[in-house]
Amino acid sequence: MSFNAIILEKEEATGVTCSLKNVNKQQLLAQQGDTLIQVAYSSINYKDALAITNKSPVVRKWPMVPGIDGVGCVVECASDRYQKGEQVILNGWGCGETHWGGLAQYAYLKSEWLIPLPNKFTAHQAMTIGTAGYTAALCIERIVDFGVKPHDGIVLVTGASGGVGSIAISLLAKLGYQVTASTSKIDEAYYLQKLGAVNVIDSQTLKETGKPLQKEQWSAVVDVVGSHTLANACAQTQYGGIVACCGLTQGMDLPATVAPFILRGVTLAGIDSVMASYDKRIAAWNLLAHHLDEEILSYVGRTITLNECVEVANKMIAGKIKGRFVVDVNK
Numbered sequence: 001m002s003f004n005a006i007i008l009e010k011e012e013a014t015g016v017t018c019s020l021k022n023v024n025k026q027q028l029l030a031q032q033g034d035t036l037i038q039v040a041y042s043s044i045n046y047k048d049a050l051a052i053t054n055k056s057p058v059v060r061k062w063p064m065v066p067g068i069d070g071v072g073c074v075v076e077c078a079s080d081r082y083q084k085g086e087q088v089i090l091n092g093w094g095c096g097e098t099h100w101g102g103l104a105q106y107a108y109l110k111s112e113w114l115i116p117l118p119n120k121f122t123a124h125q126a127m128t129i130g131t132a133g134y135t136a137a138l139c140i141e142r143i144v145d146f147g148v149k150p151h152d153g154i155v156l157v158t159g160a161s162g163g164v165g166s167i168a169i170s171l172l173a174k175l176g177y178q179v180t181a182s183t184s185k186i187d188e189a190y191y192l193q194k195l196g197a198v199n200v201i202d203s204q205t206l207k208e209t210g211k212p213l214q215k216e217q218w219s220a221v222v223d224v225v226g227s228h229t230l231a232n233a234c235a236q237t238q239y240g241g242i243v244a245c246c247g248l249t250q251g252m253d254l255p256a257t258v259a260p261f262i263l264r265g266v267t268l269a270g271i272d273s274v275m276a277s278y279d280k281r282i283a284a285w286n287l288l289a290h291h292l293d294e295e296i297l298s299y300v301g302r303t304i305t306l307n308e309c310v311e312v313a314n315k316m317i318a319g320k321i322k323g324r325f326v327v328d329v330n331k
């Protein structure tokens with residue numbers, strides 16, 4: 001039996017290539033796993049875009065099927081965690097990096113990596129959320145658990161028009177927080193306001209070198225951008241506030257001083273979705289199931305085919321997309 005998959009290959013003569021191929025199931029089953037999934041949808045996250053365009057060394061085993069996300073039906077499970085026919089979600093765990101991922105009609109995975117698809121969401125909605133939305137939920141859980149309340153002040157979301165940013169704005173607004181969205185796409189202000197942003201600011205104001213301490217503006221921050229943006233976000237966070245840091249679209253560097261941390265007691269909280277525990281995943285997906293406005297998902301998401309992934313990945317790296325891209329792997 002064979003199935004369609006995006007395959008990343010590395011050869012000395014040709015370098016890294018990305019193509020849609022028909023793959024033999026035996027090759028898939030050579031991966032370490034105990035659960036065969038018939039994938040319905042995957043999605044394109046920033047890390048997938050980096051892998052597909054080979055802009056960063058995301059892939060560490062070749063050939064590789066990219067796709068850090070997937071949702072689908074269990075075909076067979078050698079452990080007692082899942083029964084045939086159950087719908088499950090995959091987010092992370094090195095899939096698309098060291099283990100074949102979700103941009104394929106089948107995936108062979110470890111059952112402990114999977115979580116049940118929450119009743120609230122369809123498979124398509126789960127991938128509109130995807131790792132981006134689940135990471136937004138991890139950031140917001142951290143902020144809420146830290147004790148930041150809606151009346152404490154405004155929450156800043158950077159890289160606002162992207163996947164993490166879009167879901168973060170929507171979830172924060174639904175939880176009653178006032179959100180300022182920082183974006184390079186000022187002409188998309190309406191999109192961000194419809195998600196729930198009260199203010200929209202030009203991201204350029206955060207991208208340049210700034211002073212170590214600036215006017216206190218934010219009770220909390222969800223930052224996907226890193227570099228100077230993260231440094232400025234910390235410098236603008238209120239006394240005792242928290243900055244949830246999860247991304248690096250401007251850069252992996254952090255050209256900051258310790259001033260916000262030692263003079264204002266600001267907390268810089270690192271957020272990782274890839275290796276997060278089962279309990280953290282379930283808590284984040286529960287937060288989404290209970291508080292995310294479902295209607296927003298059809299507004300945020302677009303569906304593409306496996307064939308369109310390379311084009312979308314290139315646009316994503318160029319910062320030219322907004323919202324989320326769900327991949328129908330059977331088209």
Ligand SMILES: NC(=O)c1ccc[n+]([C@@H]2O[C@H](COP(=O)([O-])OP(=O)(O)OC[C@H]3O[C@@H](n4cnc5c(N)ncnc54)[C@H](OP(=O)(O)O)[C@@H]3O)[C@@H](O)[C@H]2O)c1
Nearest residue numbers: 046135159160161162163164183184247248250272273319
């Ligand atoms: N820690 C984790 O577990 C985890 C999980 C998921 C994602 N991430 C990271 O979070 C980041 C965002 O992921 P995503 O899925 O939301 O990506 P995305 O959909 O591509 O959104 C990223 C947004 O960042 C902004 N941006 C793009 N290029 C930029 C640049 N050169 N300088 C400044 N801003 C830029 C753009 O927003 P505007 O045009 O609106 O400014 C873009 O829409 C990525 O770095 C990703 O690797 C980390």
